[in-house]
Amino acid sequence: MGATHLKCRECATEYALEASFVCNRCFGPLEVAYDHTGLGDDPAATRRRIQAGPQNIWRYADFLPLAAPPAPSQRVGSILGLPAGCTPLLKADRLAERLGLGEVWVKNDAHNPTHSFKDRVVAVAAARARELGFDTLACASTGNLANAVAAAGAALGMDSYVFIPSNLEEQKILATGIYGTNLVKIRGNYDDVNRLCLELSGEHESWAFVNVNMRPYYAEGSKTLAYEISEQLGFRTPDRIVSPIASGSLFTKIGKGFREWLDLGLIEGDVPIMSGAQATGCSPVATAFGEGRNVCKPVKPDTIAKSLAIGNPADGPYAIDLANQTGGTIDAVTDDEIREGIKLLAETTGVFTETAGGVTTATLKKLADRGEIAKDERVVLVITGDGLKTLDAVRGSFESYEIDADVASFNTTVPTPTEVTA
Amino acid sequence: MGATHLKCRECATEYALEASFVCNRCFGPLEVAYDHTGLGDDPAATRRRIQAGPQNIWRYADFLPLAAPPAPSQRVGSILGLPAGCTPLLKADRLAERLGLGEVWVKNDAHNPTHSFKDRVVAVAAARARELGFDTLACASTGNLANAVAAAGAALGMDSYVFIPSNLEEQKILATGIYGTNLVKIRGNYDDVNRLCLELSGEHESWAFVNVNMRPYYAEGSKTLAYEISEQLGFRTPDRIVSPIASGSLFTKIGKGFREWLDLGLIEGDVPIMSGAQATGCSPVATAFGEGRNVCKPVKPDTIAKSLAIGNPADGPYAIDLANQTGGTIDAVTDDEIREGIKLLAETTGVFTETAGGVTTATLKKLADRGEIAKDERVVLVITGDGLKTLDAVRGSFESYEIDADVASFNTTVPTPTEVTA
Known part of the structure; x- marks a missing residue:
């Protein structure tokens, strides 16, 4: 029981469980x-x-x-x-309402020791x-x-x-x-x-x-996100996952995690519809997906979502396969949409995410706006990092008041509900 | 069972469980x-x-x-x-070793939804x-x-x-x-x-x-820190708590939490020695403690530990009482010691704390240097907030290398162990 060997994802050649990552025969990636x-x-x-x-x-x-x-x-x-994982799965009713969706959950992986x-x-x-x-x-x-x-x-x-x-x-x-x-x-x-x-x-x-x-x-560590989400939903799979794509590793391993537990009968349901999210400033996987290709053409990244800025994504093809197999999509959103996504998530859930989470939230909004998500779908939005790490993206995104330390200054400067409705 | 009323901490007058906080008779603070x-x-x-x-x-x-x-x-x-609490209690063997102490644990409350x-x-x-x-x-x-x-x-x-x-x-x-x-x-x-x-x-x-x-x-919410620490130690109290003091509320409520559970027989041990920590730039409680007074003279704060910068601490006298009752102390550390405390904690535990945590860590070091902590003491260091929120305190505190993206540039610029020992 347990891990037995490394295996080439392309030609299935087997290797011992050592520090190796590429197949000597075909240069394919090794998996556990x-x-x-x-x-x-x-x-x-x-x-x-x-x-x-x-x-x-x-x-x-x-x-x-x-x-x-x-x-x-x-x-x-x-x-x-450091104790990684067991991060909260938050029911995001106000976000769901804002987007006209039935049921949305936020898997807040910013709630980890170093906040991603x-x-x-x-x-x-x-x-x-x-x-x-x-x-x-x-x-x-x-x-x-x-x-x-x-x-x-x-x-x-x-x-x-x-x-x-x-x-x-x-x-x-x-x-x-x-x-x-x-x-x-x-x-x-x-x-x-x-x-x-x-x-x-x-x-x-x-x-x-x-x-x-x-x-x-x-890469196997990412599977634990699928395990946790299932466990938190009472050992059931959700209907859809919206997850960011950088190298494509996280996205594909979430799929692998669900499949492993489904095969063993530990959870009920199916592998969720896998919706991938990239920034338009670095979207080799979304572009290939959109053009019906499997091979990703490398790009030179230019986006505020720096944690997703991988121009030559190693697992891009596998991410595309997974999206296709599950009836999912891979979308890209602009830097402005990313900033709005951060704000939307913060205002409706109390979760302050970094630019990568803005990408995911904006992609969820795009899918909702396109009418691609059925009303009865249970959707899980994967938030991978913390807003405190990408402060440039939120500077100047909200108003505030500055006053002297007295009630008169407050009353003349800050509108309150009574005044607004008066 | 449960909360029954509010009660004046000074004159014991009772009030209903409403939104009130001060005694009409003696102006003392109300407690649940x-x-x-x-x-x-x-x-x-x-x-x-x-x-x-x-x-x-x-x-x-x-x-x-x-x-x-x-x-x-x-x-x-x-x-x-948002799900607050149930934050990690980390055994900090490398920190203990660095300070010449027997057993140190870090209660990492930066691991909360908004990181404090x-x-x-x-x-x-x-x-x-x-x-x-x-x-x-x-x-x-x-x-x-x-x-x-x-x-x-x-x-x-x-x-x-x-x-x-x-x-x-x-x-x-x-x-x-x-x-x-x-x-x-x-x-x-x-x-x-x-x-x-x-x-x-x-x-x-x-x-x-x-x-x-x-x-x-x-204020009652702070008691949960004492409950959690006890539960995580197997329903036992630690021997000493080192905790920051701003208003003094957190410090005294940690004491209250331990006492409640000890009174009910839910945990073994005694109320820990309570060691309070302030910044010298705002240390009205430490100063009063040092001078053997119970009343804190208000000060004008000037410290990088802004989250502790309360010059007129409401619960200062109660914090002093608790330190005295448990054989503890209330110390103050300089801004430089705070910066070093942040670095010490990060390097030995992997926990990056804000200035308040630097205050606590530096105070632990001060107690250790003074020889005040017995070798067999089990000490818990309370870390209340996250390093990402006070970045000014760590800018320029470490070296880094900048190189071109080639091996030659790496080899000529970055020392590695082999070279160092050669």
Whole structure:
């Protein structure tokens, strides 16, 4: 039971569970394969065991690629690094009403240790890295991953090297360097950073690049979003997921998570309609989807949604396949729509998201406006990051009053309902 | 069972559970009184019921001042507003080691919906406000409360008026206005803002000022920190709490929470040694404590720890009493020590805190350096807010490298272990 081997997604060649990520034969990406024997025999028992697990992703340890998962703990929190996952699923009635939809839920993954879903993938990659004997973490990042890797290094007592585009949001730079990591800013975009890290991972074999040589393990962390959403809905799938697409990894792994549990009979329903969301300033996957192609043409990103600014998305084709298989779509929204999306979500739910969440919310609005979402659909909007990390996007987006510290100044400056209706 | 009345902390006069906060007879502050009959009869049963509750503060609903607490839900998350509480308690072995201490835990309350402990107090105040028929929330805030009230208003569909000093950190202003609140910046400090709100609460009786007319309910929310810490330690009290002091409310209510559960036999141990933490730039409570006085002389705040910048702390005397009763202290640390505290916590635990958490961490270091903490003490450090909200404090606090996107540039610029040891 548990992870058994790595397997090429293209030619199915099998490899040992080591720090490798690409097939020697066909250069396809490697994925983790599992033996789930027994987990589906008594679904109720498996569900009960999950529910009795810790309040973090390790409650799903049976479905994650570790030889010996960190020991479960009933504690809220954990001494096994930062506790990722078990983020809130909020019923967003006021958002649904505003968009004319029946039922909308917000999966708020900003509610993670470093405020993005990247804590999930880093938790899995770092745990596997330790099993394999690594003592240094590294990554190529658009920002959120930088935060998560630097924090995980500090929490686990591992060294870290974090590579980012030099033009990243200041918030994400400060919330990385503070952890005492080796922070390397690259004069270039994310695709340049990624290429460099690919080269460096060959030269520094003692480093666990979470999204290069550890990528198969890293990517599995995203499945926990599907598990959690199902569990929070009473072990049922929702009808539709709206999720951002950068490399396409998160999007496809959410699909994989639902499928695994459906195959084992742990949840009821079907794989949800998968609706992908990109920014028009970096939409290679949406463009290919719109043109009926499967191969994504690389682009040079130019968008405020920097955490999604991957011009050459590794898992783009698989994301397109998943959208097509589930009757979904992949849309793109403008920077102005992203800013409006952030505001719409904040005003109707109390969740302040970064630009990536603005992309997802704006895409939900676009789907609603197009009439693509049936009234009886249960929709889950995946919010992957926090508004405090992309403040440029909201500066000047609202009014405020400035007054002296006396009632007269208040009364003459700030309209109140009584006055408005008077 | 449950909350029975409001009671003057000074003269014990009783009042109904309405929106009142000050005694008509002696002008003392009102507190919520409870009838806990039955809750201590079978402690094991009460503990089990708590553990079976939702993953937020409503698992402690029996100890909170609501007529009908929001219905418990097993879901992670909640449809009853934003899910506050159940934040991680992290074992901080590397921090303990750095300070020469035996056992240190970090209660990370930045892991709340708007990233501070204020979500707890607002959740309780807003729930009670709805019971009492209010449809507008308001507050006087040093920043974190502004975020929490504006978000709660958006989540619950209530109007809100938020009053802040105009010189607040930009991060906290943006993370308030985005929710569509009425944001009022006051040319003055927090004490001016507070005084104005006190006046306005008389003129706008249909507004629930969470920390003015709703203050008795609001303050009770802080008790949940004590409940959670106990529960997370296996229904035992820690030996010492290090907590920040602004108004003194959080500090004293943590003490009240432990005492309530000890009285009922729900937890083992004693009320912990309570160590308070202030910034030297605003330390009226630490100063009074140091001088052996009980009454705090108001000061004009001047510190980077703006969330603690209350020059005239309402609950200062009670905080001093608690520190004295438990054998604790109340210390103050400089702005430089605060910056170092932020860095120390981040580097050793992976938790990035705002200036208030820097105050607490620096105070823990000061107590350790003074040799005041016994080797066998179990210490809990209360981290109340998030580093992303006070970025000025960390700018320029670390080194980084900037390179071109090629291996040669990396090799010539970034030192790596192999080179260092060569």
